[in-house]
Amino acid sequence: MSVLLRVQDLDVSYGAVPAVQGLALELPAGEIRAILGANGAGKTSTVKAILGLVRARGTIELEGQPIQGAPAHRIHALGVAWVPEGRQLFSTLTVHENLEMGAFARGHGDGFAARVDDIFAMFPRLRERHHQLAGSLSGGEQQMLAIARALVSEPRLLIMDEPSLGLAPKVVQRLFEQIQEINARGLSILMVEQNARQALRIAHYAYLLEVGRLAAEGPSAALMASENIQRAYLGG
Amino acid sequence: MDLFLQQVLNGVMIGSTYAVVALGFSLVFSVMRVVNMAHPEFFMAGAFGAYVMTRYVTTNVAGVLAGGMLVAAAVGLVVERLAIRPVRGRYVMIPFIATSGVGIALQHLAERVFGSDPVAIPAVVPAASYTFGPVSVTRMQLVTFAIAVVLMLGLRYYVRNTKWGRATRAVAERPEVAAAFGVDVDFVSRLTVGISALMAGAAGVSIGMLYTSAWAFMGLIYGLKSFVCMLVAGNRHVEGVMVVGLMLGVLEALVSGYLTSTLRDAVAFGVLVVVLVFKPNGLFGSYSV
Numbered sequence: 001m002s003v004l005l006r007v008q009d010l011d012v013s014y015g016a017v018p019a020v021q022g023l024a025l026e027l028p029a030g031e032i033r034a035i036l037g038a039n040g041a042g043k044t045s046t047v048k049a050i051l052g053l054v055r056a057r058g059t060i061e062l063e064g065q066p067i068q069g070a071p072a073h074r075i076h077a078l079g080v081a082w083v084p085e086g087r088q089l090f091s092t093l094t095v096h097e098n099l100e101m102g103a104f105a106r107g108h109g110d111g112f113a114a115r116v117d118d119i120f121a122m123f124p125r126l127r128e129r130h131h132q133l134a135g136s137l138s139g140g141e142q143q144m145l146a147i148a149r150a151l152v153s154e155p156r157l158l159i160m161d162e163p164s165l166g167l168a169p170k171v172v173q174r175l176f177e178q179i180q181e182i183n184a185r186g187l188s189i190l191m192v193e194q195n196a197r198q199a200l201r202i203a204h205y206a207y208l209l210e211v212g213r214l215a216a217e218g219p220s221a222a223l224m225a226s227e228n229i230q231r232a233y234l235g236g
Numbered sequence: 237m238d239l240f241l242q243q244v245l246n247g248v249m250i251g252s253t254y255a256v257v258a259l260g261f262s263l264v265f266s267v268m269r270v271v272n273m274a275h276p277e278f279f280m281a282g283a284f285g286a287y288v289m290t291r292y293v294t295t296n297v298a299g300v301l302a303g304g305m306l307v308a309a310a311v312g313l314v315v316e317r318l319a320i321r322p323v324r325g326r327y328v329m330i331p332f333i334a335t336s337g338v339g340i341a342l343q344h345l346a347e348r349v350f351g352s353d354p355v356a357i358p359a360v361v362p363a364a365s366y367t368f369g370p371v372s373v374t375r376m377q378l379v380t381f382a383i384a385v386v387l388m389l390g391l392r393y394y395v396r397n398t399k400w401g402r403a404t405r406a407v408a409e410r411p412e413v414a415a416a417f418g419v420d421v422d423f424v425s426r427l428t429v430g431i432s433a434l435m436a437g438a439a440g441v442s443i444g445m446l447y448t449s450a451w452a453f454m455g456l457i458y459g460l461k462s463f464v465c466m467l468v469a470g471n472r473h474v475e476g477v478m479v480v481g482l483m484l485g486v487l488e489a490l491v492s493g494y495l496t497s498t499l500r501d502a503v504a505f506g507v508l509v510v511v512l513v514f515k516p517n518g519l520f521g522s523y524s525v
Binding site for chain 2: 090091
């Protein structure tokens with residue numbers, strides 16, 4: 001299977017404080033892979049480096065093409081979309097305008113209306129809220145919109161940062177099902193989660209970070225079965 | 237009553253120009269969190285652009301206006317490159333100081349080139365006035381008012397209905413997310429400062445034509461007034477700044493008409509103090525810095 005994303009020797013630091021050190025990870029096309037770890041383990045720094053939002057050293061390749069050092073808007077144009085931690089919608093824009101921003105790089109001519117329709121079929125609630133300001137949506141609806149905004153550009157790689165954060169358990173259940181459905185349509189997903197148990201249920205493979213370094217990696221089933229990991233991360 | 241109506245009309249006419257200067261200033265602040273202290277110099281550059289146009293090129297109003305706006309936009313892009321882009325996103329005082337420095341340099345550059353006395357701009361709009369019942373208005377006032385209204389409506393249309401206007405609002409709220417969705421934030425920075433300079437330049441042309449002069453240090457008082465407008469309105473809504481600009485013009489005209497014109501500027505700053513005591517975020521709300 002072809003490798004969509006390959007990260008090697010990744011170092012991210014803020015001033016003198018290292019956030020990520022020597023990280024390596026891969027995402028084969030079509031898979032869901034998760035980056036797990038506690039607060040401050042370097043998960044968000046890792047995805048921000050891939051997105052071009054923080055300076056990093058090391059190699060980041062998208063389908064073999066190096067992208068490290070490129071500005072964020074160029075990396076997005078190569079087919080990388082982001083569902084940020086805490087949604088981070090454009091709250092003063094309407095639901096529709098948020099989707100237009102999602103398709104900013106692609107333009108709104110060819111197929112935009114069809115893609116929006118497609119997304120509304122997946123999230124019917126958003127269709128009803130079409131002309132409302134994004135800031136007025138409920139938490140679950142905001143998460144739907146954050147995902148919709150990322151999907152409307154038809155990315156090759158979807159990066160999700162803590163999608164379950166702050167959502168009710170029932171909503172989280174449904175959200176993870178939807179992430180699986182999106183993946184089943186062929187989209188590759190790199191997901192950061194503190195909720196390790198939930199994430200391992202849908203991810204094919206996972207990386208465990210501890211204070212900026214890779215502590216363990218493996219197929220989700222193997223990680224779930226490992227006693228050390230059960231104790232440290234799954235509260236087992 | 238006639239004096240009142242006349243002064244309100246005069247106030248709306250001049251206030252529309254204040255609003256245009258203040259809008260550009262406020263736009264740059266809300267999009268980039270940069271207090272652009274060089275903004276008054278865009279205004280000054282527009283007035284000198286008008287002077288140069290009338291002296292060497294044309295006395296056609298549209299030509300003078302276009303010339304002044306282009307000179308101001310060129311100055312705006314230089315300021316953006318030198319003092320805004322390198323420090324954007326830093327603590328708010330850093331761009332404040334950087335743009336102040338460039339602003340002072342621009343004033344003294346203009347003084348070197350054009351001298352320390354005001355230069356005369358010939359009348360490009362034929363003197364004429366129209367009477368409507370108890371009030372009258374000059375053709376020059378109508379021209380400056382029309383320029384201001386077209387610019388305000390143009391900005392409103394741009395911000396609300398165009399792709400880059402929407403991107404500008406997105407950058408104002410979340411620059412990082414906008415970048416990750418394909419917006420070149422540096423380009424938005426250039427565009428925003430360029431637009432603010434075009435508007436200030438047009439206002440400079442208006443004031444230059446109205447008072448038939450341009451001066452190296454003319455920006456200061458208009459810059460302070462636009463700062464007042466932004467603080468009183470708050471920077472969250474551009475429409476708020478328009479309203480406050482008009483109100484400031486009317487207030488000043490009433491003070492000039494009923495009290496004395498020497499108190500005119502004192503009133504503007506007095507109002508600022510009063511509003512900020514009761515509404516520290518301005519009348520229409522502000523972003524936090």
